Amino acid sequence: MFRLKSYSKPLFIVLLFVLMCTGAKAQTQAYCDSIIQKAKEATAGKDYVKSLELLATARTIAEKRNWHKQLFWAINYTGSNYIHMMDYGEALNYCLEAYNLSVKELGPEFEMIMLNNIAIIYTADKNYKKAREYYQKAYDTAKEEKYKSLGIYLINLGNIENILNNPKKARQYIQEAMPNLRQYWPQSIVAAEMIIAEADLLEGDTAFAREKAQNLLKQTDDVEFNDISVPLHEIIAKSYFKEGNYALAAETALGTINKNTNLETRRRIYELLADINFKSGAYPNTVRYKDSLISIDNKLNEIKNGRLFENNRVKFEMQNYKNQVAAEEEKAAMERKIVYSLFAIIIAMVTVTVLIFRQKKLIAERNQRITALELEQEKKDNLLLEKRYKENASLSLQEQERLKNEIEARNRKLSARALYLSDRNQLIEDIITSLAKKPKLSKDLTLASQIKNLKEHLRNDGEWDNFITHFEEVNHGFLVRLKTLHPTLTPNDIRFLAYIYMNLSVKEIASILNITIEACRKRKDRMAAKMDLPENIALYDYISTI
Template structure:
């Protein structure tokens, strides 16, 4: 009777353990973790979100639930995108893309392709952005998904506008408009792209009238900065027509709406251009200073985001280590538990044999042996746990070293951004001063004054002084110690002008900004970039920044 009751109790215990384990490994539990992770991401609780999504991803990979692996991985990438860590986000999006191609349908593939293209757009790598938008657009066409066709066509139109392929842009935008009529907020974005296209073509009146019409008829002007985008088109159209007063009024209207720093910087840049063309030079210089202030503020925010991302990565690594330790500890505890259960079963069997054979002495010997064996097992388990604790301490030290390395890297990048902002600001300021001096030199009354003309000539010579470049080179070497030496060692054929151009590219300045600093046209700047890429034996100029970053 006693033996029968024991068997029933043991059976119920095993069933309970099996039920708990089964409930923690269901696909519904995995979906719940993903949902909680996405909700935490929208609340900007990134550490919590990444922990939940990582747990879901591990569970899905273990059970080969590819839909859940894709969703968890894609949303991990979305977390890093929100934290402005585009490199980390791109890694996870590419991983999601691989999963979609190998294990899922094209519907998933085009979603992640669009995400990858958006990252390249943010980094202003429009060639790559167009490549991935085209892939998503092609899949949408094959699936006859009209809404997605419209969305990706609109995105392609935006990229074509950015690269000044205006006829291609208009073709894509006109294709998207009828397909987005069921989504009013997306339709407005497509109409904005069309207005920008007309503005770039020089049809300023048509662009402005379209923007004004959309501004008055759109319900939600806050969605995706719709209102600000429309007002910027209005400001630029007035500027192109030389109507400076309404342009200033429209620009100030944007500033009264408390725009974010990116939009403030854009408006300050436009106001500086307007006042310069209107020859109100003190206002132009004032807004140039405002542009520099906004740039510094943006750098501070980006630095904060990079530090936050580094902390998240560190805590995520610690969380993964903790999961591994907990899993190892759980395995050890399970083995100990099953060993104890096995020992109990063995003891019961021995007890039954002892009772059957009436051999009390044999039973005592067996019990002593089992107790010793159990004590040894517990000692071994304790020793293993101590080893795991030591491994965790070592891992913590390694993680702290990685965090310090990441901090130093972020500090160098921050100082490079500050250096490039100051250099660009000084170049633009000198350009304005040189234009002012040129204008003064053309005034007949002033040109007759030999003393004043001599002073103007002296000022111009000071503006062309090479000491400014020498100072910039000194600061660059302080921030990036040994970089130019390494570069010249690898490529001894580079001359001083090549090195100067490469320094600006290394600091991730745009072609337009470099052209402004070197006082050459954008086209000449692009040709110089191609010539230097050829001298470095690169396949094309788009690989130049990536290569320089590895030197």
């Protein structure tokens, strides 16, 4: 039997203390910073769930230890994740929380960061007046504290003023920014000069704006660093457009769109091309670019809808993650209580306990591996079933859509046929009426015989029988179901309801039946009453469900 040596007791007491502290890593500020860095990398890889989980962990650590900077960055980058996911409302909540923390604990440098981030959110959401308000606050803080980032905030203000069509104000901001940019941010000077060129364009100095934009494009390294190649080409295209040189305007815009795949950018260029072609009288091209705008808007809506679903999924998973963390913390607290209460007994039985824990660990690892394999297989099976379900659903929807379109097309043909017959009969009746008013013609026996034949033709219901036959082929079983549900309906009632089912207007039905529009409306009301329909249900809505 295994025996403990006497000198082992103090060692096991130390080991027990170490075991009690496992799971609590050396949570230094450097460790917390490393978690935040991993979260930033996950955001760059668009793995927002992982990033938010890491930031939630970092935030918990920072809050427990009162580390304000780490807490600030954890909250700030959480908001950044929601910006990437286009959930601007959630992003704004986190940015405001980080801003309040910076005001209370960290000072002006961190306040400016959050004011600028809040302004960026409002800019992305196209709330430019609110964006200007927060850029102004960031600028005021930088100016008061004499920070070297002053020039960057002035560039942001100048850009917003141009967007709000205040070119003079934009020019003033850029002139104020230039000394700071030359000293600290020389690579950003090209962005500031681009804003001046935009101001020139807004003020009508198109030639000067174009020349400046063309010169700026030659500074390729700085243009690429600031990612402003497309806006510069837009300035050039708009200058030609304002001068009435539509050919060069269209050529410049087309050259720009072929170099960029960003949907928002392509939308702006297509809108400009549509305006250019409309002004130049190239209406087919105008329609084509308007169609491209519609297509891009549809894609953007699809992306936003997809992002909305993804955001909700992320929030759900984050809540689930928080619940798991809370449960684990509660479990850990309970385990600590048990450990403290049984501390004396564990010292005496430490050897047995170690063996039991080792055995449990082996069993747990084995069970974990088995569970992981089972979960992985279940996941694969679920994915396969989901794929098959989507394929079957897609095929079913396509078939339903095809049948629906085919029925609608045939009903349109029937409607056209019915209207044609109505117009033809009306024409015959008008001719008979006109001839009957002329006494001399009524003495002509041959003509009188022809008029009689025409009247007999008008009374012939063969066309209606033929129409009913075709109607049944297109809308199989509708008339049978209608008669079964409402056996009191007369043939004329069924004829009237068939036209309603084909979604003909009151005017069209009145024309077919050779009655007034008002009489047709009254008959429609009588039919609803005869079929005992509630007042809140329209006749067409009811019969379209039969």
